[in-house]
Amino acid sequence: MSTIQMFEKPLGMRDSFPKVNEQKEYIRSVAREFIRNKGYDFIKTPSVEYFETIGKASAIDESSLFKLVDNQGEMLVLRPDMTTPIARIAASKLLKEKNPLRLAYYANVFRAQHREGGRPAEFEQLGLELIGDFSPYGDSEIIHTAVELVKALGVESFRITVGHAGVLTAILKNNTNKKDQAETLRQLLVEKNFVGFEQKLEDMLLLEGDKENLMTLIDNTVESKSIEDYRPLLTTDQQHLIDQVEQLQSLLTMQLNDPSIVSFDFTLASHMSYYTGMLFEIHAAGSGFPIGNGGRYDELFKLFDEEVGATGFGIRVDRLLEVLPPKEVEEKHTLLLFHKDSYAKANGLAEEKRKNAERVTVQYMGSVSDLEAFKRIFDDVIIVSEGGSVRE
Missing domain, CATH: 3.40.50.12590 (Rossmann fold)
Incomplete structure (x- = not known):
């Protein structure tokens, strides 16, 4: 084991120097005013949670959790995301006082890195959650708010890609023989490895018609096909999933000044396993990664013994800084x-x-x-x- 030098930081940790820190404070200030005007209340949760609750309920892989043990011998984790702790506090208290709930946050989250690779192990997230609404109006509100917030923060060129976890899961299930085959293909879509997806189809013993359906999935985005064209890939009792997407598309067309910034793509998949319905990513010019993402996660609340609809999004502040022009503060x-x-x-x-x-x-x-x-x-x-x- 090498000797740690006095000026070294733990793997993946970063310092925020004065100019960057001022930009972060500007983002926090603008976002807070915007989000509160939308009717959302800010909340703060502990930096440390129990592994048995938040650690296991979180969609973040266990290998990426920072673990520690308290003096009572309980395993703890540094919070790896904000959605799961907010679900905990909403289910235990806040939903009894107000339902639906609109909550927001600006907080640090922690994800361990196995090697540097330039990825931070601690970063700030800005986001909001709409809890207690099952309807497409809730999904539309979340996406519309994300669009308007990104604009308010000064991002000039961006696009929203919308998918549906339920539609993708159904298509994969309908055209594979085993559950692990569907999961393997889904993971390749999470990685956006379309070449690997095609190669894996050749290795699987699938019917030719199933292979053709799955190739259609990756060869054509919804931009080149209408949403309606995907109905034949779903069974009769799955048609309501396409209905949900069409309702959302209609609402966004009505709400957004420029609906063309939103596109639909059923290959969109997330490593966050609690998404079960609509999900989306925010891509901005100047960053090779999404600056934000979100979606519907109704199933998460079942872990906390609640049956409520929930949808939300988070923005990575470090990636947001990459695409924002430097904010020059004019002060003497x-x-x-x-x-x-x-x-x-x-x-x-x-x-x-x-x-x-x-x-x-x-x-x-x-x-x-x-x-x-x-x-x-x-x-x-x-x-x-x-x-x-x-x-x-």
Whole structure:
């Protein structure tokens, strides 16, 4: 085992330097005002949860959980996502007070990395959950809110891809012989490995008609075929799944100023196994990964002994920063330099300026090793002395 150096960080952890941190605070501020105006309330959950509850209920693979043991011998985890803890608190208390619930969050989540690969093990998520609504209106509200929020945050070029976990599961089930075959193909779609999907079809002993149906799935997105064209791939008792998608498409066409930013694709699959209905990803110019994703997760609440509809989305703040233009804050930063005999005077002058919403740093001159370099950081420099103040 190599020696850990004093300046090293744990695998996948990152520092946020002042400029980046200011951008994050800007995102938090804009998002908070926007989301509260939409009728959602912000919530905060513990950073640490029980492994037996949240750890096992979460859709995050166990190998990606940060585990620790408390002094009672209980296994704990750093929260790997926000949806599962919010489901816990909604089921245990909040749904008894209000149903449907509209909740929002801005929080850090933790996912262990086996090797660096440039991926963070801790990152911030911004998102919201609509709990207690089974209807397509709830799904439409979530997608519409995601679109409007991304715009409010300043993302100029983006698209939404919408799928349906139920439709995909049905098509895979109807055209394979075993459950593990369907799951293998679904996992390849999660990885967006279409070449591997096609190769795997050749290895499976499937009927030619089934192979053709599954090839149709990956050869054609809904943009090149109408949603209605997928009905023959579903059985009679599965037709309601296509009805759900068509209802959602109709609602989004009515709600969105530019419905063309939304496309439907039944190959869309998620590693988050609790999605059972609509699911979607947000792709923005400038990032090779989705900046956000969401969907319907009614089945998750059954783990907490509740039968309620639930849908929501989360935005990865680190990926959002990749696609946003740098936010230049126009503010004047004044430096007040003082000698030993003018400390009180410098503080008095600083308070006067701060009352006018000015940003002011008060600094003893004797503590600065390179005074000229330090002064260049500020917009205005005033040297304060008992005899008077001099602006440089």
